[in-house]
Each structure stands twice: as C-alpha cells, then as structure tokens.
Amino acid sequence: MPFKPTVTQLAYANQRFPPLLPQTRLTMAELPDTSVKISCTNDQEIGLGVAFAATGTIQGTMRLAGIQTVDTFVVIDFNQQLPLYWMASVLRKGEISPNQMIQPYTGDSDEFDMKFNSSIALEHSDTGWKIPIYDSTKYEIYIGYGMGSSLVCWGYTILCSPNKNIKINAGPYIIFRLDGSEEIGNIVTPSPSDSWDISMACHYLLDFNSQGVGTLSKL
Numbered sequence: 530m531p532f533k534p535t536v537t538q539l540a541y542a543n544q545r546f547p548p549l550l551p552q553t554r555l556t557m558a559e560l561p562d563t564s565v566k567i568s569c570t571n572d573q574e575i576g577l578g579v580a581f582a583a584t585g586t587i588q589g590t591m592r593l594a595g596i597q598t599v600d601t602f603v604v605i606d607f608n609q610q611l612p613l614y615w616m617a618s619v620l621r622k623g624e625i626s627p628n629q630m631i632q633p634y635t636g637d638s639d640e641f642d643m644k645f646n647s648s649i650a651l652e653h654s655d656t657g658w659k660i661p662i663y664d665s666t667k668y669e670i671y672i673g674y675g676m677g678s679s680l681v682c683w684g685y686t687i688l689c690s691p692n693k694n695i696k697i698n699a700g701p702y703i704i705f706r707l708d709g710s711e712e713i714g715n716i717v718t719p720s721p722s723d724s725w726d727i728s729m730a731c732h733y734l735l736d737f738n739s740q741g742v743g744t745l746s747k748l
Contacts, residue, residue: 548683620669640654
C-alpha cells in the first residue's frame, strides 16, 4: 500500500527531536545551488525520505527530516525548500522536550555561539564544536544538522559527552525509499540499493522505471 504521510508525521511526530521554527533565513547567494528532479512511471506513488550525512571525529546518526511522495514528476530545490542549518539541543532529564537552537549553515568553518542557560553554552569555529563541562546525569546534549524552510527538522545528530571538541563536516543530502513506518525525527538507516547521495552545489535526475528501480544521474 502506498505510503501517505499524515499531518502529525510532518510536524511533531517525534517529541524528542521536534522541528524548530527558523528565526534567520539565508539569502540565495549564501546557499550552494543544489537540486534534484525526480520522475516515475505508471503512477507508482513512490514514498521518499530525506536525511543528511556527515563525516567527523564522532559518528552520528541520520534522521528523517522530510517526506516526499512522487506520482509523476517532482523538483526539490534544496536552496529554497530544504536549506541546511547547524542544530543543537539540550534536554533536561525527566522533562518533556529539549531546548533547541539553530544557526544557518554557510560552511564547515562557521563561527557562532549557542547559549542555552547559565551553565551550558556551545561554541563552533573552524576547529569544530566545543562542548562544555556539564552534568551528564542531568542533561543530554545533541549537535548536528537540520534542514527545512517553514520548519527545520533534524537530519543528522550526534550525542555529546562533556568537555569534548567535535569536528564534523557536511556531507550530502540523502534521498531514500521509505517503508511507510518512519516518522519525522526517527533514526533511519537507508539501504544502499534504495538511497541516493545528493551532493551540495550539484544538480541531479533521479528516475524510477516501471519496476520502481531508481537511477541517479548528474545533470
């Protein structure tokens, strides 16, 4: 049965990693020009998800950040529809939902601070994230990447330990086939045969044949 996301799945399906309303928008000149055209035949209603990948000193996890059903032909312009953000969250143990902050991504060496409270302030520079000393029995801290325009959703997360320096570099957007059970914010492990890397500053065509097999080509 074709996957049809509900309004709940598109908004606050995973309360531990909820989307965040962006306060600062990038201009088009600051964003790498990235897009993918997706086509299919026979009205197959192909359900796709989008996550993000990164490399660094600590391995993170990919999370479902967006959902797209393809019936005929779809164009995803990442600059406008899924711009990339640095993202961080601080969850007090026992509380319902974390405090979160975002910062527009323009490059791996972006410099900014994120002050959550009097004892927890995160820093990022060309050497990466600086995680302060904090009580890990009271707090849980995640850093990573989010994407979106009207809502910014987690695409990649790393669970942090106190007093660490963590260097991560942005990789590609990941488009993959959904099985119908995933919700926004869930950890995803796309199968290599059913996932495609969309590198930033590139343009692609993803074509699904009558058997539902997808082929990615660079334009």
